[in-house]
Amino acid sequence: MKPETLLYPTPKGLYCEKGGFYIDPVQPVERALITHGHADHARAGHTHVMATRETLDIMRIRYGDAFCISSEAAVLGARTSIGDVTASFHPAGHVLGSAQIAVEAGATRIVVSGDYKRRRDPTCLSFEPVPCDVFITEATFGLPVFHHPDDRGEIAKLLTSLRQFPERAHLVGAYALGKAQRIIALLREAGYDAPIFIHGALTNLCDYYESQGIPLGDIRPATLAPGEKQSFAGAVVIGPPSAFADKWARRFPDPVAIFASGWMLVRQRAKQRGVELPMIISDHCDWPELTETINEIKPGQVWVTHGREEALVRWCELQGISARPLHLVGYDDEGE
Amino acid sequence: MRAFAELLDRLVLTPQRNAKIKLMTDYFRAAPDPDRGYALAAIAGTLTLNVVKxxxxxxxxxxxxxxxxxxxxxxxxxxxxxxxxxVWDPPAGGKTAIADLSLGAVVHQLETTGRANVHGLVRNLLDQLEGSSRFAFLKLITGGLRIGVSARLVKQSLADMGDADITEIETLWHGLSPPYTTLFRWLDGKSDKPELDTPAVFHAVMLATPVGDNDLAGLDPKDFAAEWKWDGIRVQLANVGGTRRLYSRSGDDISGAFPDILEAADFEGILDGELLVGGTMRTNRATRTFSDLQQRLNRKTVTRKMLEEYPAFIRGYDLLFSGRRDIRPDSFLTRRAELAALIEKAEPSRFDLSPLVPFASWEELDRLRADPPDPVIEGIMLKRLDSPYTSGRSKGPWFKWKREPYNVDAVLMYAQRGHGKRSSYYSDFTFGVWTKDDGKDVLVPVGKAYFGFTDAELEVLDRYVRNNTIERFGPVRSIRAEPDHGFVVEVAFEGINFSSRHKSGVAMRFPRISRLRTDKLPQDADRLETLLAMIGPPEEDLAQAREPI
Structure with missing residues (x-):
């Protein structure tokens, strides 16, 4: 069948009519298949949800037990019939539990990548290429400017700054799901074994990662008892980026403002946010990863969604690959 | 190249002065010669490479x-x-043999490659350098790093590195050139201070301390001379051994922008004075304001039109060298006599003598200070008659006694988050005063301030901003400012002038928030007319009204 009829965009999200389900819907629906636990992809209020066990656990941690009426854990690689189609989940390498979703009907297979990256990440399974007719790729960093450097060099920048400014607290802004735990794991791999202090918004997810066998070492809350004076001098403190503009940050005297994100590659972006030490660490593909993935999978068509769609579509045209933007709405193409 | 690139990346994003100094000091300690010397030159703006378009x-x-x-x-x-x-994409596998990619080697290659081969060299280097280094390299060859580090700040980091005084660095600076190998050897403690054979070098200037409470009580007015403190920029003019140079107070060479002064400086010696625009007292024409002087500042070159419209001159304060003779150990009185004799013979439209202000008591001087005879005066200088000329700022020989600042009550209109320590506070404020627009009273912004308040006052301001935000534009919040609801602050400033660049038509100098006026409503704040009246009469009238001092 034609891929455009197997899966097409609607205001509620990408819809599969023959299977009666949506993928990562942005409004409550009867049946949802979810790629990963980030809030713009995994929303509460659907009736039936299918996702990997880890993604379901994360949704439960974030939204409570009532996040849906019934749920079904998808086993990676297993094929499940839903209505007239077959669906299967495959690792995406984005965050813990993240999966691509392959949808098949007859001889046609579409792979929805969700968000993905190709680099090694000690906190989740690596991306697995799945042959397909249509590959739906994200394009968060879909411009030729984005070349994310090696993680280890970025971690080394933080370690150098800790030595240069031992009197200042080092505040690392990192998204609560995935990025924060990855930074901690990378610091541990680099031999940093001092306590790492975390904002309260990270506690449950860090505990969950540990329960899934991802060791994070000595993690402590970055809180103070009333009247207690502690400077956090020379310590690493990790919190969601929004917390650093908040009153919460005032407990740290003269902090070094750090932000771990792929956006930090562009100096002006770092400057605008008042970031003093940018760490270019991303959970999305950079430009070479996006283009190499398309070359590797060799899909018949590429559909491009959230992010810099036009540049990736242009690149596909130059390579003679049929491509079009999907114009899905409701996803946070800056969230990283 | 990589260490230099990392230094630039950090400097661009580091707001605090001390942290910038630390980053530079650490780099200068760790980097080898000649890399660090070229890095120093690049930061201080003394590296001249063939620019690539x-x-x-x-x-x-x-x-x-x-x-x-x-x-x-x-x-x-x-x-x-x-x-x-x-976006630069090096060809896979096609790399030429790994050349020396140190900063020194890259600069050397650029200096020795002919015009015809520059393209090939640039392409080759872009292929071999990695991300940050590629950026640093491109900044070097396109000219202008723009990293928010002044020449003075980098000199301070050199001083910290070698445990030296910044005035020593400033004195040496113009006698040395990239890659500054002798300078670093001295700062490393491996050799004596470099000997200078270049004439017309900069000599660190003598600075005054502010008059504090009771500072004058124990002093005898008879031991001091008073002169007006003019509102231009302090400069040092050197003409030694046929070389003429004009330096700013911190030793930056600003000769290029003031050919009119250099040409007229036909006397040998080193003179300390105030750089101003307008007419000298000897030609009996008015001194013009600081905002007119600004038209001539921060330029590498100057057009004929600028020279005609904004003629520069120097009002002499002191003489360091008379001819080739170092007279800094002599008393102020002796030096001043020599200065007066020198200026008497100098070009009248380019040089005049800062007049002394006769006074008998501190009270009398205080009255004069409050009501100076010229709007371009910002206070009084006190100099001990017997004081030698010593570099730096030591308390006792020279005092500055500024006139009281101007004050207005203004209403907060916009707030922006601060940097570093203040990144969780709204600490940068735009304030406005009332004016009539279409028959209605509206607020017009007249300035910005981000200091003057205490930490406790900042808490109050920040809370007000957070609770009274109307709109957000990126990091900026527009805040409630209505006749009966808003935040009034007292703004103190050093001077005010007409400005075509600002919507209100006025620009303040050194505005700061001196008091929170929670007792006042926005409708009680000042009006634009009050500020305009502070500027005083237009210049033509002034020229006629002025009597020779």
Whole structure:
């Protein structure tokens, strides 16, 4: 069948009519298949949800037990019939539990990548290429400017700054799901074994990662008892980026403002946010990863969604690959 | 190259002065010669390389890249050098043998490659350097690092590195050139201070301390001379052994922008004075304001039109060298006599003598200070008659006694988050006063201030901003400011002038928030007319009204 009829965009999200389900819907629906636990992809209020066990656990941690009426854990690689189609989940390498979703009907297979990256990440399974007719790729960093450097060099920048400014607290802004735990794991791999202090918004997810066998070492809350004076001098403190503009940050005297994100590659972006030490660490593909993935999978068509769609579509045209933007709405193409 | 690139990356994003100094000091300690010397030159603006035009760089990148993809990329990043550094794609496997990619080697290659081969060299280096280094390299060859580090700050980091006094560095500075190997050897403690054989070097200037409470009580007015403190910029003019130079107070060479002064300086010696624009007292024409002087500042060159419209002159304060003779150990009185004799013979439209202000008691001087005879006066200088000329700021020989600041009550209109320590506070404020627009009273912004308040007052201001935000534009919040609801602050400032660049038509100097006026409503704040009246009469009238001092 034609891929455009197997899966097409609607205001509620990408819809599969023959299977009666949506993928990562942005409004409550009867049946949802979810790629990963980030809030713009995994929303509460659907009736039936299918996702990997880890993604379901994360949704439960974030939204409570009532996040849906019934749920079904998808086993990676297993094929499940839903209505007239077959669906299967495959690792995406984005965050813990993240999966691509392959949808098949007859001889046609579409792979929805969700968000993905190709680099090694000690906190989740690596991306697995799945042959397909249509590959739906994200394009968060879909411009030729984005070349994310090696993680280890970025971690080394933080370690150098800790030595240069031992009197200042080092505040690392990192998204609560995935990025924060990855930074901690990378610091541990680099031999940093001092306590790492975390904002309260990270506690449950860090505990969950540990329960899934991802060791994070000595993690402590970055809180103070009333009247207690502690400077956090020379310590690493990790919190969601929004917390650093908040009153919460005032407990740290003269902090070094750090932000771990792929956006930090562009100096002006770092400057605008008042970031003093940018760490270019991303959970999305950079430009070479996006283009190499398309070359590797060799899909018949590429559909491009959230992010810099036009540049990736242009690149596909130059390579003679049929491509079009999907114009899905409701996803946070800056969230990283 | 990599260490230099990392230093630039950190400096661009580091707001605190001390942290910048620390980053530079650490770099200068760790980097080898001649790399650190070229890095120093690049930061201080003394490195002159053949500049590569932006168009050439664009051509180089389009040899390898689709034009549409490049345009998308440039639109997103906004800075050409940064865009190219990010999109540059070295050919796989095709790298030439690894050359020496140290900063010193790169500078050397650029200096020794002929015009015809520059393209090839740039392409080759871009292929071999990695991301950040590529950016630093592109900044070097397009001229202008723009990293928010002044020449003085980098000199301070050198002083810290070698445990030396910054005035020593400033004195040496213009006698040395990149890659500053002798300077670093001395700062490393491996050799004596470099000997200078270049004439017309900068000599660190003598500075005054502010008059504090009771400072004058124990002093005898008879031991001091008073002169007006003019509102221009302090300069040092040197003409030694046929070399003429004009330096700013911190030792920056600003000769290029003031050919009118250099040409007229036909006397030998080193003179300390105030750089101003307008007419000298000897030609009986008015001294013009600081905002007129600003038209001539921060320029590398100057047009004929600027020279005619904003003629510069020097009002002499002191003489350090009379001819080749160092008279700094002599008393102020002796030096002043020599200065007066020198200026008497100098070109009358370019040089005059800062007049002394006769006074018998501190009370009398205080009255004069409050009501100076010229709007371009910002206070009084007190100099001990027997004081030698010593570099730096030591308390006792010279005092500055500024006139009281101006004050207005203004209403907070916009607030922006601060940096570093203050990144969680709204600490940068735009304030306005009332004016009539279409018959209605509206607030018009008249200035910005981000200091003057205490930490406790900042808490109050921040809370007000957070609770009274109307709109957000990125990091800026617009805040409630209505006749009966808003926040009034007392703003103190040093001077005010007409300005075509500001909507209100006025610009303040050194505005700061001196008091929170929670007792006042916005409707009680000042009006634009009050500020305009502070500026005083237009200049033509002034020239006629002025009597020779």
């Amino acid at each position: 932006p168009n050439v760089l664009r051509q180089l990148v389009l040899e390898r890249m689709d034009e549409v993809l490049f345009r998308y990329s440039y639109d997103y990043v906004g800075d050409l050098a940064e865009t190219i550094s990010l």
